[in-house]
Amino acid sequence: MKIKLLIFAALAPVIVAAQTPNFTITGKIGNLNKPAKIYLDYTSEGKGGSDSCELVNGAFKFSGNITGYASSRITLSREGIRDKEIYGTKGLGDVIYVNFGPENIRINSADSLYNAKWTGSKVYNEMKAFEKLVGPTVMTVHHNANVTINRATPEQQNDTLYFKALDKQVQAFRKSRGEKMLEFAKTNPNSYFALQSLSELVSGYSTKSDIALPIFNNLSEKLRLSYGGQGLYKLLNAHTVTALGAAAPNFTQNDVNGKPVSLSDFKGKYVLIEFWASWCSPCRAESPNLLKQYAAYKDKGFEILGVSVDGDKAKWVDAIKKDGLTWTQISDLKGWDNEARKVYGISGVPANFLISPEGKIIGSHLMGEVLNKKLAELLN
Structure with missing residues (x-):
């Protein structure tokens, strides 16, 4: 018993250290108060986190643990509704996409998150220097448009x-x-x-x-x-x-009711494998177009197989309901470690592959009007 206690005592500092946050993001946005909330979603080395905080006289604070650099999305909603700020503002929401490290960071702004000044983050400064060399991110370009x-x-x-x-x-x-x-x-x-x-x-x-x-x-x-x-x-x-003309790798995951569904179940039809996530704003922005295409061609041998890289089933199901998606949806709920994503080598969502009735890959990364034209060529 004494030996066990000594071992536990020796491990205790390690356990405590592992739980100690290695980053903090402290900020102040004007003098905002409830219901205003700020949301943080981040990933680092395949692991992620999500948090939210009510603003008190504009102030907020986040903390957590990351390994190396983190990619993040930070959202400020004056109404305390994250989804509305991301998806319901026609691209004008107060949302930023930034990188940070295990640092103590300060954010300050008189009016908005989008215009906030960052201090204390070497990684953020590196990111801004990088953007100065190559140009603004795609999200920034679309926001400005x-x-x-x-x-x-x-x-x-x-x-x-x-x-x-x-x-x-x-x-x-x-x-x-x-x-x-x-x-x-x-x-x-x-x-x-x-x-x-x-x-x-x-x-x-x-x-x-x-x-x-x-x-x-x-x-x-x-x-x-x-x-x-x-x-x-x-x-x-x-x-x-996954080159054009290659046989599409088969995979099986569960639908929202827990029933296994395989890509091979759709053989004999044109199938669009659509990789997406509830937290992905460009994915959700493509949903109205997919709904139109599905309505136009579902009776002509066309199907969509949605593959979510979500880890939270409730958020996944809620997004399906809110966007009115009527085609088959599957996920292994492993988040970014989704096995189908690995098989197809997807490094970002949205992404898709168009499969022929014979099971061959005949298109990839088809979005918007490009997808519409391809389907019209095949099915009209």
Whole structure:
């Protein structure tokens, strides 16, 4: 008994240390009070957390444990409704996407989270320096475009040429950012943001493996062996498994009622495997278009198989209900460790693959009008 007590006593400091938060985010946004709330969602090395805090005279504080750098979304809702701020404000919500580390961070702003100043975070400063070199994030570009649309005259908002011109500007920003990220990854092999650049390029810009893999192999060993590095390596090699014309890898996960569903169950139909999550605003923004396409083609041999990378069943089911999604939905509820995501090498959501009736991959990363045109070619 004495030996056991001594062992426990020796382990106790380790247990306490493991529970001690290694980051804090303290802030003040104006003089906001209840019902105003601020929300923090973050992931670090494959593990994540979610927290919320009511503002008291504008003040709030978060703390937690992370390993290395964290990717996060922080949301401020003056009504205390996170979903409305993210999905119901036409891209004008007070939402930011930032990186931080195990640091003591301070956020201050007189009016909004979007305009807040950060101090005490070396990682955040690195992120801003990176953005200065390659350009603003896609989320920022779209936010700014939505601000422009919101300020447009009624005549402009009904002018298709106006929207085409604005879209042309957005695409130009994206192209420029893509080119600069590729160059950054080549010339900064020790930077975390080199790895982030390659992940974004492969996932969101469909950069081919033969271009990205040599750059990845030149990254530092620490980056290549990190959780994000291993995930990107799988993604780069998964492109051979999920190349156009390849047989779609089969997988089985449970639907919302706990019933196993396999991709092979849909053989004989065109199937869009749609990877998404309840917390993913671009995923939710694509839902109305998917609803239209499903209604138009479900009687012509088209199906959608939603694969969620959620870890919280309640939030997953609630998102399905709120968005009115009527096609089959499955998940293993392992969050970002979803097994189907690994098989298909997905490094970000939304992402999808279009499967032929014979079970072959005939398209990938088809969003918006690109998806609509592809379906019209196949099914009209």
